[in-house]
Amino acid sequence: MLDVCLLGTAGMMPLPNRWLTALSLKYNGSNILIDCGEGTQIAMKEAGINFKPIDILCITHFHADHISGLPGLLLTMGNAERTEPLTIIGPKGLTRVVTALRTIAPELPFEIKCIELNEQDEYFEMNGYHIHAFRVKHAVLCYGYSVEIKRSGRFSVERANEKEIPMRLWNPLQKGNTVEFEGRVYTPDMVLGPARKGIKVTYCTDSRPLEHIVEAAEGSDLFICEGMYAEKEKIVKAKQYKHMTFYEAADMAKRAGVKELWLTHFSPSLVRADDYMPQVRDIFANAYLGKDAKSVELMFDED
């Protein structure tokens, strides 16, 4: 089960009742946070999300509305008695930016490991998360992230017995491990069926629409995408500032065959966002407006 919480839906600047866009994912006691703008730590407190389990922080890009909350977050994680290392993934230049922001958070009780992204696509596996960082098209170097929880094939007791596999090995094999025991090598495919559909969330803000995003979001259970502008005439601004309209996001959701779309990262000037949703749903029916602390528990499909 993957806990998803959209911590905020604002773009550019935090507003009294709209936190900056950021996402919290939780699986097996390990949290991923995507972006950390000014006030994100408060949004987390409001949403009841703990600081200590944050193992991975993915930064989309270095505009202040996506990272200026980092010093405060790190200190609050320290106050929450975190001691395990924190991995921060982000575009080229990440180490320099983190070091600069830590000028006001120099002493922490945990280590920070920075991973700088250099390619169009980079893949990581950590704590059961399969993370895909994919380059997008913004005014500055910027990435989106897909996060997947894979699901191995169904365990066959019959085949395990047929192959006289000792019971003590069933559990590690089920977890996908190859095991050597009493001179024999046992591999997961000896007892597992074909891999089953996992859980996939894709998060993308601050970009023009791209085929690369559609490919990355392919088959997502949940696609969280920016919709900076809802007014159709603002396509001009979207192109100028390298953002998207609601309708461009909906079109990508349709082409990527995602299950559900949440729109986020609204312009401060966007007030009655709901009014535009009928037009969005003409393009992609299962589209919803992001709201601060909008949450869902994504489960594996029933067998």
Add this chain to the structure above:
Amino acid sequence: MLDVCLLGTAGMMPLPNRWLTALSLKYNGSNILIDCGEGTQIAMKEAGINFKPIDILCITHFHADHISGLPGLLLTMGNAERTEPLTIIGPKGLTRVVTALRTIAPELPFEIKCIELNEQDEYFEMNGYHIHAFRVKHAVLCYGYSVEIKRSGRFSVERANEKEIPMRLWNPLQKGNTVEFEGRVYTPDMVLGPARKGIKVTYCTDSRPLEHIVEAAEGSDLFICEGMYAEKEKIVKAKQYKHMTFYEAADMAKRAGVKELWLTHFSPSLVRADDYMPQVRDIFANAYLGKDAKSVELMFDED
């Protein structure tokens, strides 16, 4: 008239319903902001305070809860179309810290002038404000600030006429200017009575109690002082972390002969602060708990 707004009352970390401690002062269309923690720009929006008129930012010290909102604030000031220079006053090392934080706010439509404090006491006069920065005693280099609006003596029409001072010179003389006209030098004291009492606000957080603070706060109309801890047994913590209790602040208010004390910068663990106020008022009667957006308009005394 001086508009005072205590933007937040939290210490250490911003909380869902308690912004970090910061102060906004407004006089003659020019704003001073004292400290800028994470979320301060949101507190300003909630309090209806504009960003463009911020001419002076006074930083008490470089702990994140007092300055991590700087990048966001600068960008929001830029979005508010400020173009005039911003003066930032703060402890030694200010330029380095501001430069580091501007890693994520590199492009601004206004210039920033940093003034680094080196002495125990430093004085500045800007936009009608008389600012006194006074060194306090915290875990790191830290200053408090007194801000005064001076008030010249009453203008005497009789004396102006007696001395046959041309009417065109009355206004500049009233403003305290010395004027030379047709070979004669006219000075303000020729037409003004003794200086009258002005308006004085003193702001001090993150310190142990000090005689130096009492002297700086002398005769303030409003003394805004930290009270990190209200529980008497926490005097041990106050000493350890170089903070104060409610009662130490109240004692300083009494000795400085201030008119009114607002307590602020409460520990996140302090919940029922009101319960402790009777004991505070036993020490200093005119003491109040700071509240987010607590405001007052301080006027010159009636003549």
